[in-house]
Amino acid sequence: MAFTRATGKHRRPSRMKRTTARAAGVAALTTTGVIGTLAAPALAAEPAAEQTGLLPVITIGDSVAEQIDAQAAAQKQAAAEKKAEAAAKKRAEERAEEAREAKERAAREAERKRLNTYVAPISGSYVSTGYRSGGALWSSGSHTGVDFHAASGTPVHAVGSGTVVEAGWGGAYGNQVVIKMNDGTYTQYGHLSSIAVSVGQTVTPGQQIALSGATGNVTGAHLHFEARTTAEYGTDIDPVAYLRSHGVGV
Numbered sequence: 001m002a003f004t005r006a007t008g009k010h011r012r013p014s015r016m017k018r019t020t021a022r023a024a025g026v027a028a029l030t031t032t033g034v035i036g037t038l039a040a041p042a043l044a045a046e047p048a049a050e051q052t053g054l055l056p057v058i059t060i061g062d063s064v065a066e067q068i069d070a071q072a073a074a075q076k077q078a079a080a081e082k083k084a085e086a087a088a089k090k091r092a093e094e095r096a097e098e099a100r101e102a103k104e105r106a107a108r109e110a111e112r113k114r115l116n117t118y119v120a121p122i123s124g125s126y127v128s129t130g131y132r133s134g135g136a137l138w139s140s141g142s143h144t145g146v147d148f149h150a151a152s153g154t155p156v157h158a159v160g161s162g163t164v165v166e167a168g169w170g171g172a173y174g175n176q177v178v179i180k181m182n183d184g185t186y187t188q189y190g191h192l193s194s195i196a197v198s199v200g201q202t203v204t205p206g207q208q209i210a211l212s213g214a215t216g217n218v219t220g221a222h223l224h225f226e227a228r229t230t231a232e233y234g235t236d237i238d239p240v241a242y243l244r245s246h247g248v249g250v
Contacts (some may be wrong), residue, residue, distance in 0.1 A: 115182075118160040118246035119206045121189060121225050122148040127250060128222060131238050144236040145188065145226035150212040152193050152221040158203040159187055159243065165231055167195050173224065174216025177209050178231055185242070186231050190224035191216050 129147035150156075162181040170176035173190035177197060180186055193213025203209060214221040227242035229235045243250050 115161045115204060117205050118243060118248050119157060120148075120243065120248055120250055121157055121159050121187075122150050122154060122212070122223055123157070125149050125154075125223075127240065131240060144233070145190075145224050146239045148212075148223040148225055150221065150223045152211075152213045154212040154223070155208045156189050156192065156210040156212055156223055158205065158207045158209050159248070160205050160246065162187070162203060164197045164199050164201045164203065164209075167197055167199050170216065172217035174218065175210070175213065176216075179203060179209075180231065185237075186228040186235075187239075188224075188226040188228065190226070191218050191222065193221075 125148045127146045128149040129143055131143060131146050133143040156177075158179055160181050160183075162179040164177060165180050165186070166176065166178035168175065170190060173188070175192040175195055176188060176190045177192065177195055178186055178188045189210060191213055192210040192215060194211045195209070196211075197203060197209045212221060212223045218224075225239055227237050227239040229237060240250055
């Protein structure tokens with residue numbers, strides 16, 4: 001009976017080709033350290049080195065090849081997970097940094113708004129004597145500021161942000177404080193019973209700077225408040241209009 005030799009795609013690869021292909025795979029995996037992690041008996045169970053006539057190669061069985069493939073896949077999966085974890089960590093850090101910057105911007109904006117606000121010099125008070133009121137009580141013949149009703153010892157507040165340029169005795173004004181405001185104008189607080197700030201000190205809106213009293217040329221305790229274009233007497237402007245222009249309802 002005649003036997004026909006298998007040809008074409010049904011032909012089984014020769015032992016030489018199978019051995020060479022596996023050798024190439026072993027060489028590649030040895031470089032990455034995969035084979036080094038296999039148990040020695042697994043390799044020992046395989047056939048010994050085979051001489052091809054060119055270079056000696058190691059022939060390994062399917063079971064060892066499967067272990068090598070599994071370990072290579074596990075290493076690839078671990079590397080992918082590590083990369084994904086690092087990317088997630090980076091995104092979390094970026095989001096945290098963005099949130100921190102947004103919080104800082106909001107805080108700066110809130111502080112900027114606070115420093116640009118104005119308040120009344122006496123909380124919950126009212127004007128008892130208006131601007132430019134006439135009478136013999138004033139050396140100029142008229143009132144250069146306004147009087148806020150206040151019992152002696154009532155807290156007096158800076159109406160806005162600025163720097164103290166005078167703090168002490170002011171003649172007819174008694175104990176006084178004069179502040180150069182951040183907008184370049186000046187505010188004066190007179191007839192004080194005590195002073196809580198000093199020259200050169202910066203103040204913020206609503207900061208307590210003194211206590212009201214009845215020092216100087218007065219007939220009773222109150223706060224004399226002036227708004228000026230300079231620190232000098234005679235440069236006064238309407239203090240009620242000044243406060244209202246800065247959002248203070250008086």
